[in-house]
Amino acid sequence: MGVLMHCKSCGATIHRRDAFCAKCGELTERAQPLAQKIGSAVGALSSEFGKLVRWIIDYVSDEAHRKQVIAGGATIALLSVVLTDNPITTGVSSLFSGDENSPQLTDDGLPDFASYEDVFMGEEEEFIIMGAANVRDFPTSQGTTVTQTFSGGETVFAREVKAFDPLSQWFKLTSGGYVWGGNLESLSQIAHEAGASATSESDALGLHDLFGQWSDRATCYGEFRDIEFEVTFDGLFMNGERYNIDGAPDGNRFTFSTNDPDPRRRSQIAVVKTETDELLYVSFPGAMDLREFPFYPQGISCAQRAEYLNQ
Numbered sequence: 001m002g003v004l005m006h007c008k009s010c011g012a013t014i015h016r017r018d019a020f021c022a023k024c025g026e027l028t029e030r031a032q033p034l035a036q037k038i039g040s041a042v043g044a045l046s047s048e049f050g051k052l053v054r055w056i057i058d059y060v061s062d063e064a065h066r067k068q069v070i071a072g073g074a075t076i077a078l079l080s081v082v083l084t085d086n087p088i089t090t091g092v093s094s095l096f097s098g099d100e101n102s103p104q105l106t107d108d109g110l111p112d113f114a115s116y117e118d119v120f121m122g123e124e125e126e127f128i129i130m131g132a133a134n135v136r137d138f139p140t141s142q143g144t145t146v147t148q149t150f151s152g153g154e155t156v157f158a159r160e161v162k163a164f165d166p167l168s169q170w171f172k173l174t175s176g177g178y179v180w181g182g183n184l185e186s187l188s189q190i191a192h193e194a195g196a197s198a199t200s201e202s203d204a205l206g207l208h209d210l211f212g213q214w215s216d217r218a219t220c221y222g223e224f225r226d227i228e229f230e231v232t233f234d235g236l237f238m239n240g241e242r243y244n245i246d247g248a249p250d251g252n253r254f255t256f257s258t259n260d261p262d263p264r265r266r267s268q269i270a271v272v273k274t275e276t277d278e279l280l281y282v283s284f285p286g287a288m289d290l291r292e293f294p295f296y297p298q299g300i301s302c303a304q305r306a307e308y309l310n311q
Contacts, residue, residue, distance in 0.1 A: 009146065010132050013240075024134040025168070025180030026141045103139070103164040111140050111164040118172060121160040126187045127171070128208050129154045130232045133183035139163040139170035147177050151213070158184065185233045207233070207245065209273050210254060213298035214280055220302035228298055229269075236269060243269055255285070279308055 007014050009026035020027050101119045104112045116138060135148040139161050150156070158171035158179065169181030187208065210231040218226050229238035236243040236256040243256035246268065257268045272281040272292060281292040296308055 009141070010134055010149065012132065020141070022182065023131050024141070025182055026134070102162050102166065105164065111138065111142055111144075113138055113143075119162040120172075121162060124157055124159045124174065126155055126157055127184040128187055128211055128233075129156065129179075130183050130185050130211075130234070131230065133179055135173065135177035135179055137177065139172070139178040140165060140168070141180070150179075150183075155187065156184075207231075207249075207254065210236075210271060210280065214282075214295040215298040215300075216282075216293055216295050217300065217302065217305045220305055227295075229295075231271075236271070238269070241267075243267070 005014055005028075006012065007021040007024060007026055007028070010021060010024040012021055012023040014021050014028065018028055103116050103119075106112050129150045133150045134146045135150065136144040137147055138144045140163060142164070156179075157174040159174075160181070161170055161172045161178070163170040170178050171181055171184055172178050185208070211233075213228065213230045215226045215228045218224075227238075229236055231237075234242070235245060241258060243258055246255040246257040249255075252273055254271045254273075255268060256271065258266055260266045266286075268285045270283045270285055272283075274281075278297065280295040282295050283292045294309065296305055300308070
């Protein structure tokens, strides 16, 4: 059996042992049964604990039972802890039922969409989409509908919200819909890491200016196939191989290289982005031909390619 498969939500290539898709956050077939079992177990445990607390309250509320309880001093102290509002009961209750402002689960451990309301965790920010990203109608990949799909390199405004899974990060787009946090990168954070103080056009070019899918459109020259690659915050990906950013950029020139420990086998790709056009100029430092080849946004026609060169 092959080790690679495709995500049923976005089509990205994933390992068959992965629990979720790194591009869209969708649970894989391997993870869904486990997620359902965990959700069901948590729901059942919360339900049984609630029944126990209700039984204790009903028991003590009965006058005859209350007299029996009062007869035991130690029991009174124990019940005063269980039945009063104090840090102990608050902590135990939050452990089983979660934050009352968090999205709730049904008794079966599934997201309760009917009761969902947005609870925001921070202020609105501008983000860049990291590769293909699905927009969903609720902040979870479980049982939700994909309403839109963004391609890599687009910018959006969004705010973080509390998700059904407290260990997962989701954001609500200003335009509507929810995106998994793994598909977003804060522009202010990128600018900070690149040493810039802001993200205006007057600032030095950063890695995010290269984001997207690119092609040399060699078929327009009668070649057999195009050379294509994608740049994300995780690096440059070409022919299924990952190239990491190799040190700080030299002006508007970025160098990417593979992680091969033997420098003789290490491949490099140099990318130059100008402020005046929408092209990338790519060279391969380890090759005999050191020319810079123009690369275009993937998917443009041959006629559009000529327009890009003449802009």
